Amino acid sequence: MKNPFSSLLSSITSILIIVCLSFSGDVFAQENQTNNEISENYLLSSNEEKYENSEELIKELRIRHETLLQKGDTLKGIGVLMQLADVFGHRADYANSYDVFWQSLFLADRVQNDSLDALISWRLGRFYSFYKREKESLKYLNKALSIRKNMVEKGETDSAYLVLNYFSFVNTYREFDMPELASKYLDSCLIYYKDVKNQLPMPELNFEKAFILSKTGHNEEALELFKSLEPYFLNKRPSYMVLGYTYWGDVLQNLGDLNGSVDYYEKAIKTSEKYKRHIDFTPLIYERLTEHYKKQGNYQKAYENLKIAKNLDALFFDGRSSMNKSMLEIRDDFRIEKQRQLDLIQQQRFEKLKQEEKISMLQRVILLGTIVFILILAFFFFRHLRNKHKLEKQLIRRNKELEIQKANELLELKNKELAASVLQLVEKDEFLKDLKEKLKSNKDNLQQSEINKLLRTISVNNTNNWEEFRLRFTAVNEKFYKKLTKKYPNLTQSDHKVCALIKLNFSSKDMARLLGISVESVHTTRYRLRKKLKLERKENLEDFIAQL
Template sequence: MSEAKTKLLNGNLKTQNTIRFVEILLFCSFFISSNIFSQNSNLSQENIEKIFDKAIDLRFKNQDSSLILFQKSHELFLEKKDTIRAVRSLTEKSLVYANRAQYANSYNVLWSALILIDSTNLKVTKSNVYNQLGSIYNYFKREDKALEYLKRALKINKDLVREKKILSSELVRYYYSITTSYRELGKTELAKTYLDSSYLYFSESKTSLSKPFLEFEKANIFALQNRNDEALDIFKRIHPWFQEKQPSYLVLFYKFWGDVYLNLMQLDKSEALYKKALNISREYKSHIDFTPLIYEKLTELYLKQNDYENAFKNLEIAKNLDAKFFDSRSPNNQLLLEIKDDYRLEKERQKKLIQAHYLKQLEQEDEIKNLQRFILLVSVIFILIIGYFYIKNLRNKHKAEKQLIRRNKELEIKKAKELLELKNKELAASALQLIEKDEFMKNLKTKIREGEPTIKKSELNKILRSASVNNTSSWDEFKMRFIEVNKEFYDKIFEKYPKLSQGDQKICALIKLNMSSKEMSRLLGISVESVHTSRHRIRKKMNLSRNVNLEDYINSL
């Protein structure tokens, strides 16, 4: 058994040396081709994208060429200041390294991408880098770091959805990454929760991840829950899609499908699927890091068949591969497990430069601050002096304007009073004329009655009615003129004392014109006693006390 082990190890070493020799030859050839590319730095955007597309096409056919082309496209995109595509070249390059289980290289490339986009606002691109970093930490069972970066990527995209900058369906791939991490860590319930979220945001028309990937994870979770028949149904249903669309992913697909058959003790089917997975990995040079798990499962399978020789062979291969890919003694992973973090180192270097620059400025800052204080003091004093004179001038101007306005107002009031007095005098004169007219009409009536008897009685009454009508219209005309001149007085007295009769209003108007009781009686055709009675009635309606003079009160309105 030890001899078989030695042959197997020697065979592996020869194979590895041959592969390395071929890789060196390929690298040299593509280095020469890259020099040819470098001679023409004025490549168009379209030609650079062709280089990138060629690198994508060669990912599983010729990984060395793919790495060189990704690096070249990255440099050319940077020359064009196309940061998004430059970073994408790095993330794709990182995936190629990850497929080859060269995680230290993958890790360093991702940190280079993160440094490049750190000062930008490319949130989607940054979240993609975080997502890939989380996956690398997950390979090494660094649960805390893996989930930190995966959830940071998810949070960025949730914020973008909230800001309506991306569709909610874009969240699917980030929920899916966390689902696979929890499933690989054996946390089935948490994996199921995040898978449910993936289905919640999934959209057939607008999706960032194909549905068969979700179904694949669903089958794996069913298998962990011992729902093996349900898992098998899903594997059989989605198998054709992976064969057509994602043949390199069949390494994982066949491995987990084989696990279900192993659980059901259908060992022949399980063994066939594990061997298919290994063949696909060799053909596409894909998911090489996953092969130790497949060999471990083959070991378990052969033990159940009591085939100890094959079990031992597969266990040795699994241990060697595991040490190569994941052991800290492996040159591929020593750098990663030490977490030599270019990003943090770059940040520290920048911080030290800033501190050094700050220290150099400290001496200058004191002088600058003293000069600033002096300039500020002089400026404040100058502003205060200007402000004092400005405010003083403004106050003087305001005071002069107020005096001018007050004088103008006084003149306007004086003119208004004079005009009012003049009009009231005219009204008084008009009232006196009415009195004289009334007296004349009375005398005329007397003479007519005592005059010639030959005048017919009907004609006499007609003349008297005419005189009475003229008298009424004369009073109405007087009232209109009074209201026009003393409108404010008339409105106030009507508003304050609405119960005043027409006769009371006439008395008030005549009092406003400073007419005596005798003049009022003559104008109104009533006795002086009736005028006094009306005045007394008006006082009662106005609720005036005895010590208040009626004339003064009415004139004050």
């Protein structure tokens, strides 16, 4: 058969967080306005002396909670519920604490807030420590610390508020009776400590220091520190002296003052009864009294105190007690409502995802269609540009070819005219030469004076003819002459004449007539010219000259 206590823990850890902790770290504050919405309500500055029976405080918190919800201030409303759950927890009224916390969980679903997440993780960790489940407790306390550190890194909160998280580790290790680890985290508290709004008061840190001193053999120092802290707690948090007087009694017992320790244990019990706070701590006090009376040999008193301790322990922590019986019951109204809300949220998310998927698909189709259309348009546009560019290039090339062709034709025409002109000059000179020879041969038939007069008027001058030809050829074939002179600067004037005549397609005979030399001399001149131009045997002189 399943243990009722195990059933209790199983149901609690899966669906609730009970705020029922008796420790000084019942505060969790932030320095900015948004995060302070939790802390300002959670740290209501109420005078505990006014609420000796916390019914009045419970009533005020309920009214305040309703007022905040009517104003639409959900976050502050959650903060008030946190404190209300804490009040029920200190009274060991776990069923009501459970109900109140369920309310806060419903409200928390509407709020996305890192401070709230850190607070819930922190209190869940403290809840597990209350049931001595160290592993689970440290898991959630570390989660809360991690969230808070992340907020510090983002600049959302001051590093001073890490003190509250480290302080929860101090409380937890005190309850686990691990003073060395408690001391380690107390040092972390002191490292980050500074005076900011809603910061943990220094006396509460000193209270933990006094406890650690008492556990590490420094009882005299611990006793003096407890005495110095008593006025502060009596003024600010009188119910907290339930713990203070208990640990004070432990120090006196360590020092051998057994009667004094009993007095402070009894003062702790009376303080708990007076303020109706930390009553879940009283079984531990009665256990201390039991041990005290056993040492004194007063077994009757020891038995009576042990019986009270067992009864209180069963009342507060046994699932079979009337106070905790409801904790084992499955709260169908909460479970069904929560499940209904989760199903509704999931359905809404599913519908939203389907709608978003349809919209996304439509957007992708439109985007794809647009991209395809743009690509097709771009393809035809670039093809048009390419064809246009190609046509333009062809037209430019054609025009250039026509210009070159026209220039070549013009050049060829001018060269033909030049060649014809030169031939006419040669023929004229030959005619005049023949005429001169005939006159000389027929001088007997004519008067000598007239013959001499006619011979003087006939002038055959090849030099003048060539100079006239050179000037006209150079004007027509300017590029040819420049290229020939630049590429072959060692050519003579005669070589230039031969090249010009070859350029005009003069035959060897015509060249001989123009130059006034024999055909053989022309061939010799051409041969020498080939050598100067460094032509191979297979290379044609006329083609070479034409390419220049």
